[in-house]
Amino acid sequence: MKTYMVNEIFFSLQGEGVRAGTPNLFLRFLGCNVECQPNTHGFECDTDYTDGQPLRLDEIISMLRGVDPNCKWVVLTGGEPALQVDRELIDGLHDVGYQLAIETNGTIELPDGLDFITVSPKVAEDQIRQRTADEVKYVRVYGQPIPQTVVEADYKLISPAFKGPDLDRQALEWCIKLVRDNPDWRLSVQMHKFWGIR
Numbered sequence: 001m002k003t004y005m006v007n008e009i010f011f012s013l014q015g016e017g018v019r020a021g022t023p024n025l026f027l028r029f030l031g032c033n034v035e036c037q038p039n040t041h042g043f044e045c046d047t048d049y050t051d052g053q054p055l056r057l058d059e060i061i062s063m064l065r066g067v068d069p070n071c072k073w074v075v076l077t078g079g080e081p082a083l084q085v086d087r088e089l090i091d092g093l094h095d096v097g098y099q100l101a102i103e104t105n106g107t108i109e110l111p112d113g114l115d116f117i118t119v120s121p122k123v124a125e126d127q128i129r130q131r132t133a134d135e136v137k138y139v140r141v142y143g144q145p146i147p148q149t150v151v152e153a154d155y156k157l158i159s160p161a162f163k164g165p166d167l168d169r170q171a172l173e174w175c176i177k178l179v180r181d182n183p184d185w186r187l188s189v190q191m192h193k194f195w196g197i198r
């Protein structure tokens, strides 16, 4: 029977984007097709997605329920969840009552049926394949211009880079200036890092 390589399943509040503050089950998939590093992206990936176990859909549902039987939103994340998320998974989770958000780098076109899509590009715009989203979110370091995004989204967000666990204040002030100069964009800060949660 089909399995998905899952890194971890846990409960937390969404810490960023327009859904910030909402309760969610996070389903983190193993693996990514991009390698974000300071010399290429201005920041280093802060997520460990390299270990995992193969799980069937029914095992995933059982684990989600075990973590929090009341929570009805699942955030599909990674790594890059689009490497594994398919209609079978989407339909199976919908069938048992979950709503599905996804956080993707946009390099792979997503299957239909997801309830909230966040594209957070980490590659050049011409390499982005998922070009529609509910929100599009870019990490910015000091001096980076406002993105010329190819993604059509209801909400366009910029997120100041962190230096390890600490917010880069210079990046924050730069992002505030960018939003002031480009009012169709808004600021998103990784609030979970301030809240002391995952």
Ligand code: SF4
Pocket (backbone or CB within 6 Å): 032, 033, 034, 035, 036, 044, 045, 046, 047, 078, 079, 080, 105, 122
């Ligand atoms: S695309 Fe996302 S998960 Fe992949 S290396 Fe970059 S920050 Fe990490």
